[in-house]
Amino acid sequence: MAQITAQLVKDLREKTGAGMMDCKNALSETGGDFEGAIDWLRKKGLSQAAKKSSRIAAEGLVGVATAGNAGAVIEINAETDFVARNVLFQDFVDAAAKIALEVKGDIEVLKGKPHPGESRTVADQLTHLIATIGENMAIRRATALAVEKGVVTSYIHTAIRPGLGRIGVLVALESTGDTEKLTALGKQIAMHVAAANPQFLNISDVDNASLEREKAIYRDQAIASGKPADIAEKMVVGRMRKYYEEVVLLEQPYIMDDKSKVSQAVEKAAKEIGAPVKLAGFARFGLGEGIEKKEEDFAAEVAAVSGVKKA
Secondary structure, X not given: OOOOOHHHHHHHHHHHOOOHHHHHHHHHHOOOOHHHHHHHHHHHHHHHHHHXXXXXXXXXXXXXXXXXXXXXXXXXXXXXXOHHHOHHHHHHHHHHHHHHHHOOOOHHHHHHOEOOOOOOEHHHHHXXXXXXXXXXXXXXEEEEEEOOOEEEEEEEEOOOEOOEEOEEEEEEEEOXXXXXXXXXHHHHHHHHHHHHOOOEOOHHHXXXXXXXXXXXXXXXXXXXXXXXXXXXXXXXXXXXXXXXXXXXXXXXXXXXXXXXXXXXXXXXXXXXXXXXXXXXXXXXXXXXXXXXXXXXXXXXXXXXXXXXXXX
């Protein structure tokens, strides 16, 4: 049996990222065998990750990566915002965003890709991270945009470091014009998307279910106010115009110049860029949006821990 020294424990911790006591236990269980201890920690990590998998993970980070005419955005969740400040987690999200760009946003392909600098896949590295940090984590979603000619630009709101934050946006612009000016326009539109949170690119993209639901609400409101049916229909048309301005990117008032729609701002910019510009697509990931977060009853939690019944 090899002697378990403080240096050996330190080396194992640096190699695996596991906690000091876990490293000491691993070496004890494997008789000081360094490689065996690594395997023991990996197995232990799988066990710990399974126990944590039922916990709600609605915090974490959104990451973006771009390269010329392509870009990707990814959301990776954890249980608390404390993890977002962990360098290991930040490095993982940053690497995952770059791989998402490579695999065009396909999460399943991404999970099977080798994690940079490790012998593990991305999925295995996530499991290892769960064991190391001690929180449930999940690769929730990813998407990618690309254009044949033009640029894909990105913007991160509340960035914790370059490319990582709580809101990530991609904007795809098709054009043969000046790339530098095109990129600047894309950045501004991406900032608009982060702030205005559009749901659709064009009016034609609005799904019929959303459209009919809005019309029915406006129609009922008009009739309830005592308006005749024909007047109510005219009011519905006016309200739908307002609805489009709220949810359709090209119809929204541009935050950089609220006297113009986004579509008009793009047309105006095309003159400076030197060629027609088409806003081909966008993607916006807001951290934790759509995840049902657990409501904690703090008083009940304290009472449960202390063994005192809540009044």
